């Protein structure tokens with residue numbers, strides 16, 4: 074495992090696509106990296122970013138031992154036994170004094186590490202914790218909320234086969250979001266039978282390839298989307314046969330859209346009416362249309378409404394349940410909480426969507442005298458100080474807590490505020506997987522094998538959670554004897570015993586992941602125990618979607634079908650086709666109350682209706698620019714790349730500004746400006762860039778990370794976007810922040 078000139082199989086962990094990789098390792102380093110042609114999803118594809126993955130695996134900020142904060146704020150190394158015992162007893166004390174629901178969980182994984190978060194469920198239940206959040210709750214929860222109501226599932230776009238592809242606030246050239254994105258984009262651009270529509274305030278790399286590019290004024294996406302839908306209704310271009318067969322009543326929606334003044338909305342959005350009409354007619358006239366949105370509209374005004382309108386574009390035109398359109402696939406494991414979770418946050422009463430409290434209210438749920446405030450936090454594979462809006466307030470919130478426990482691979486902006494740091498093995502030092510998955514008609518899952526031994530005294534997160542649960546008294550060896558004996562006898566015997574135990578012993582059912590880990594997991598071979606949870610997921614999938622699993626080539630009845638799937642996942646580290654579906658299965662997966670697509674969401678219908686009276690954005694002399702805080706570029710990745718040397722260009726993360734604005738404020742490329750928002754100020758280096766509209770400036774994501782220089786002094790490289798954002802600027806339904814629409818002032822410095 075330590076050194077080999079042989080190619081080994083793994084995956085990129087820098088975005089949700091997790092392209093398959095082949096790597097050569099030497100002396101603890103990733104020496105050679107290339108796309109894995111055997112990966113059934115990515116088929117050899119990568120972008121340029123994974124070539125530098127050794128900067129993730131090896132850097133100065135890797136943690137190597139459990140750490141405990143001293144009274145003076147410094148940290149001391151402690152043993153795992155001490156760390157587990159003290160963390161468990163302090164968390165238990167908070168539970169016993171204030172209630173387990175006062176301990177808040179944040180994180181659970183990044184782009185390629187979801188096994189640890191899956192095991193955290195056991196620790197959380199052992200402590201009686203009820204509330205959680207992660208970065209999805211500042212990006213996707215508005216979209217989830219809409220999808221739950223319209224479809225009861227999450228439709229996936231089929232861009233490989235779409236005649237018309239639509240990207241709304243999305244630049245897949247840089248942010249990917251679907252397999253082999255750049256290959257697919259280039260194929261669409263070259264094919265005269267296919268076309269592309271892009272709605273974005275910036276002329277992105279994707280927009281450069283588009284047939285129709287609607288360069289919307291930042292924050293006015295809802296107006297351009299409403300105008301497109303209005304054209305469909307007013308010109309009677311909707312697919313009435315599809316809607317009458319598959320959807321519920323939509324008359325109230327059609328009435329609102331019939332009244333939309335298309336020309337006025339286009340003018341307000343800053344796009345040519347003729348182009349908007351052309352885009353709508355292209356969608357209506359195409360044999361197949363696939364649509365995707367991203368942070369450009371999700372982190373902007375009318376965020377959740379934007380998601381609703383985007384989905385109506387393909388629904389009203391019948392682009393659903395066919396090749397090249399939108400389809401509902403399978404999932405080996407659900408990454409997000411229950412879609413039926415209708416709770417609200419304990420202090421502010423904010424809507425909890427798919428189990429997640431809005432990120433933007435986390436600090437508010439701590440910094441208060443309210444008796445239900447959070448008192449402690451477990452933060453796992455997350456960096457809320459850097460990634461959530463209003464970093465200064467997040468720091469204040471962490472300081473106000475009675476206990477902060479961080480589980481992570483590296484020192485981060487958040488570990489500085491921990492009372493205990495429990496060091497995880499890196500994503501290449503343990504068996505690991507992502508549950509982002511998806512894929513339709515074929516769905517693939519990859520369980521990655523470790524490439525290296527865990528560094529120093531680090532542990533895989535499933536082992537950390539197992540130890541915490543034991544220390545909390547959630548189980549002991551005696552509890553597991555029957556299951557261990559069954560696992561040693563046969564998988565069949567284990568399956569039966571496991572089901573009986575889960576049904577009869579709620580105490581063990583509550584910590585099911587750890588029970589699997591400590592029983593079946595211990596029979597799977599060295600380092601393989603975390604895969605035990607995947608066995609459970611395989612059984613669930615084989616039980617709920619047996620035909621889909623069989624179409625992927627697996628045989629067996631009952632638990633044997635799940636076992637066949639699990640064995641294939643264990644034995645094929647390059648990834649396995651787990652389900653395969655005909656397109657019409659999509660309609661069986663609409664899980665609304667009546668099995669039909671819901672067209673009417675009352676809150677959003679009202680917001681759509683109210684657009685007509687919305688005052689135009691007022692000129693703002695104090696903050697005349699709109700800053701997009703967190704643009705994806707070639708030089709950006711998430712902050713698991715802590716060493717700034719991974720970047721070859723744009724080390725400081727320049728502020729992009731239009732030529733007109735640059736001239737007006739008197740700055741050139743390479744010049745310095747002060748960026749000021751109502752929350753903070755920063756000095757940036759300028760890049761004059763003609764892809765932007767006047768009045769629009771952008772800063773990249775992933776910058777503003779502190780890293781030791783050659784003298785060991787921690788130096789911040791670039792601007793951390795959330796030093797400039799405010800938590801109160803958020804969507805009224807989902808609480809998603811307006812990071813793409815931050816009012817700012819930009820002044821040239823001499």
Ligand code: SF4
Pocket residue numbers: 085086087088089090091092118119120121122123249
């Ligand atoms: S597309 Fe995403 S997963 Fe694939 S190589 Fe690029 S960053 Fe990695």
